Amino acid sequence: MTATVRTPRIPGNGRLARTAAATVALCILGGAGTAYAYWASTGTGSGSATNGTMQAVTVDALVPGDTLQTSLVPGGTADVILRATNLNAHAVTIYGIAANGPVTADAAHPGCTTTGVTFTPPPTPLTPPVTIQANTSILLTLQGTASMSAGSLSACQGAQFNVPVTLEVRK
Numbered sequence: 001m002t003a004t005v006r007t008p009r010i011p012g013n014g015r016l017a018r019t020a021a022a023t024v025a026l027c028i029l030g031g032a033g034t035a036y037a038y039w040a041s042t043g044t045g046s047g048s049a050t051n052g053t054m055q056a057v058t059v060d061a062l063v064p065g066d067t068l069q070t071s072l073v074p075g076g077t078a079d080v081i082l083r084a085t086n087l088n089a090h091a092v093t094i095y096g097i098a099a100n101g102p103v104t105a106d107a108a109h110p111g112c113t114t115t116g117v118t119f120t121p122p123p124t125p126l127t128p129p130v131t132i133q134a135n136t137s138i139l140l141t142l143q144g145t146a147s148m149s150a151g152s153l154s155a156c157q158g159a160q161f162n163v164p165v166t167l168e169v170r171k
Contacts, residue, residue, distance in 0.1 A: 055087040057094075057132065057169045069141065072117065072161065074152050077144040080119060080163050085137035092169040093131045096124030097142065101164040111155030117148050119163045132169075 060083045072078035086092050099119045105112035122142060132138050146163060148156075 054092075054171065057092060057167055058085045058087070059083070059165060059167055060085070072146055072148045074116070074148050074150045077147045080142040080145045080165075082140045082142065082165065082167075083137055084132055084140055084167060086132035086134060086169075088171075089134050090171060091131050091133050092171055093129050094126055094140070094167055095170050096126065096168040097121045098124075098166045098168070099164070100166040103146075103164075104162045105156055105159040106162065109155060109159040112153055112159050113155075114151065114153050115148070115156055115159075115161060116150070116152030117146060117156075117161050117163075119165070120145050120147065121165070124168070 069081075070078040082097075084094065098121050103115050103117040103119060105115055122145065130138070130140060146161065
């Protein structure tokens with residue numbers, strides 16, 4: 001007689017192995033697909049931004065407390081002094097300075113109609129650069145940029161001259 005030995009069958013044992021194999025295969029394929037999508041995907045979109053408005057940098061000549069270091073005489077040169085105020089919330093750099101009209105004498109010298117005074121602005125861009133920090137002012141001395149011809153009227157003696165300038169500033 002031949003005896004047949006059977007191993008007891010555990011329900012679902014083969015199904016568990018097949019499920020585990022399928023799960024591992026899906027994880028591997030899913031991970032590879034995710035990696036491929038991460039490196040190969042493209043997209044589109046849109047955005048917007050606005051520029052803020054930069055405040056004007058103001059220029060004043062000789063405010064109380066500022067003093068002249070040089071005097072202008074016929075045939076000579078002198079410094080031009082500017083007080084520049086930055087009202088912006090960020091620092092600005094003075095890029096250039098240009099003449100902006102005729103030089104005039106102060107009101108105490110009405111007879112000084114022919115001043116003979118000229119302004120020669122420094123080369124642009126300023127070297128070294130001049131930076132004005134946020135919400136501050138600086139005193140800027142432009143050395144030897146004013147000159148007076150020998151043809152100036154005698155009524156100009158002792159006058160202070162207004163030299164209109166324009167500053168070009170950049171953020």
